[in-house]
Amino acid sequence: MPKTAAHPTKPAPGSALAQRLRAFEDFRMGWPLGDLLSHELSDLMERTTGMIRVEESTEGGFLVVRAELPGIDPDKDVHVTLEDDVLTISAERRDERTEENEGSRRTEFHYGSMTRRLRVPRGIDPEAIAATYQDGILEVRVPAPAPAAETREIAVHRAGS
Numbered sequence: 078m079p080k081t082a083a084h085p086t087k088p089a090p091g092s093a094l095a096q097r098l099r100a101f102e103d104f105r106m107g108w109p110l111g112d113l114l115s116h117e118l119s120d121l122m123e124r125t126t127g128m129i130r131v132e133e134s135t136e137g138g139f140l141v142v143r144a145e146l147p148g149i150d151p152d153k154d155v156h157v158t159l160e161d162d163v164l165t166i167s168a169e170r171r172d173e174r175t176e177e178n179e180g181s182r183r184t185e186f187h188y189g190s191m192t193r194r195l196r197v198p199r200g201i202d203p204e205a206i207a208a209t210y211q212d213g214i215l216e217v218r219v220p221a222p223a224p225a226a227e228t229r230e231i232a233v234h235r236a237g238s
Contacts, residue, residue: 129166129193140219147213159203167192198222
């Protein structure tokens with residue numbers, strides 16, 4: 078039986094469409110001009126793939142990423158990683174509700190995973206990244222990388238001179 082989406086505009090996790098959209102997102106992150114894609118395309122991806130909505134800003138030498146993750150248990154269901162200058166926020170939503178009425182029992186399960194990848198500047202110290210969760214908002218603070226050393230001209234001398 079084919080997988081069906083829990084939400085009419087989101088593909089089922091693991092479906093062919095979800096895999097293609099994930100491949101597109103991976104391509105977009107690795108493409109040199111990927112950051113230039115329009116906000117409209119990002120909004121479309123968020124609405125159709127379960128991507129996490131984020132707000133990015135710079136505050137006092139930090140890149141600050143705030144992600145909307147209401148109803149998520151940060152101790153079990155949120156993961157933040159840094160690999161190859163890509164910050165990845167992933168979360169899984171699990172909800173189970175049981176209702177009992179006059180001898181009948183009804184249980185509903187809702188599951189869903191979400192991921193958001195953001196390119197960060199090169200040279201970030203992963204140990205200096207901090208993440209906090211409060212009132213449904215995950216805040217990740219990424220320190221600005223150390224300034225690169227200035228380019229310095231090195232004199233070339235003839236051997237034997």
